[in-house]
Amino acid sequence: MREQLAKIREEAIAKLSQVSSSAELEELRVKYLGKKGEITAILKQMGGLPAEERPKMGQLANEVRAVIEDKLTSARRELDEKALELRLRAEALDVTVPGKAPKMGHRHPMYIALDEMKEIFIGMGFTVLDGPEVELAELNFDRLNADEGHPSRDWSDTFYFDEQSRVMLRSQTSPMQVRAMDSMELPIRIIAPGRVYRKDEVDATHSPMFHQVEGMVIDKGVTMADLKGTLNTAVQQLYGEGTKTRFRPHHFPFTEPSCEMDVQCHKCGGVGCPTCKGEGWIELLGAGMIHPHVLEMAGIDPNVWSGWAFGFGLERLAMRRFRIDDLRLIFENDVRFLEQF
Ligand code: PHE
Numbered sequence: 001m002r003e004q005l006a007k008i009r010e011e012a013i014a015k016l017s018q019v020s021s022s023a024e025l026e027e028l029r030v031k032y033l034g035k036k037g038e039i040t041a042i043l044k045q046m047g048g049l050p051a052e053e054r055p056k057m058g059q060l061a062n063e064v065r066a067v068i069e070d071k072l073t074s075a076r077r078e079l080d081e082k083a084l085e086l087r088l089r090a091e092a093l094d095v096t097v098p099g100k101a102p103k104m105g106h107r108h109p110m111y112i113a114l115d116e117m118k119e120i121f122i123g124m125g126f127t128v129l130d131g132p133e134v135e136l137a138e139l140n141f142d143r144l145n146a147d148e149g150h151p152s153r154d155w156s157d158t159f160y161f162d163e164q165s166r167v168m169l170r171s172q173t174s175p176m177q178v179r180a181m182d183s184m185e186l187p188i189r190i191i192a193p194g195r196v197y198r199k200d201e202v203d204a205t206h207s208p209m210f211h212q213v214e215g216m217v218i219d220k221g222v223t224m225a226d227l228k229g230t231l232n233t234a235v236q237q238l239y240g241e242g243t244k245t246r247f248r249p250h251h252f253p254f255t256e257p258s259c260e261m262d263v264q265c266h267k268c269g270g271v272g273c274p275t276c277k278g279e280g281w282i283e284l285l286g287a288g289m290i291h292p293h294v295l296e297m298a299g300i301d302p303n304v305w306s307g308w309a310f311g312f313g314l315e316r317l318a319m320r321r322f323r324i325d326d327l328r329l330i331f332e333n334d335v336r337f338l339e340q341f
Helices: 002-016 022-033 040-049 053-093 109-123 175-183 226-239 292-297 316-322 327-333
Strands: 132-134 167-169 186-196 209-219 245-252 254-264 281-290 308-313
Touching: 002 022, 002 040, 002 053, 022 109, 040 053, 109 186, 109 209, 109 226, 109 316, 167 209, 175 186, 175 209, 175 292, 209 226, 209 316, 226 245, 226 254, 226 281, 226 308, 226 316, 245 281, 254 308, 281 292, 281 316, 308 316, 316 327
Parallel strands: none
Antiparallel strands: 132 167, 186 209, 209 308, 245 254, 254 281, 281 308
């Protein structure tokens, strides 16, 4: 029995020093100390020993049990420590790992061009106005001298909301002239950028929605020379010093006289190329002296005050500024396109 106990002790110590899992540890605990375990078996045999042997053997068996218990406890502690260490390592947070850069949005090239434009006109004392895209036909047409029957009022050109053709998506930013005249003190210097809508099919140069920038000045003694001077100054800043412009007679119902302004083609320098369709010039905007009747309708005395206005397409400006050759690219918002600017 003494030898048996010594063997158990030796074997238990060896096995317990090699445990690698809780399950294994539990197995060993049952094997030695369980109800049907080896130590228990020895204790049960104790009854068959001579009376004087019993206490000694009992003591020895208890010693071995204590040693095994001790070993079990320390093996358990080691396993726990190992598990904790593993968990800590798995959950470790490396604060030195560089963060993921957030994806930043990108300014649209058309708004870059618009901001440049605003900058120039604000520098010349203009105020930037914002106005509604859903507009009264009265302001889009009547107050701008385009009477009933004017071709641009046709249903085939304009998006109306009602049978009576009173409410519409504005077809130009020019109603902002009227809104400014109705709401601001004279003199007035404004630009008004925004969306306009016309029933056009989409192609490389047309879209049913596009942007215009309206400009208007009303003051005493304002002439066509001011119009040309201001627009020429803006063009020099936008397209570079020395850019040539040309003014051609035109017609708009709300300006008299009216004109269109062209800039010399940036691609060929005026010789003629595909960009300017062989013209040497590219049409940039419509403009003119505000019609006296338009001033009168706004309660402004045309004998005291005079003014000029212009309107141009913002997409075209941006396309020329960034050499974009298809209008559709401006609206598709493909990031691969937008990221180039
Ligand atoms: N509203 C005109 C257009 O859409 C442009 C324009 C504005 C012309 C102001 C003269 C004065 O074509």
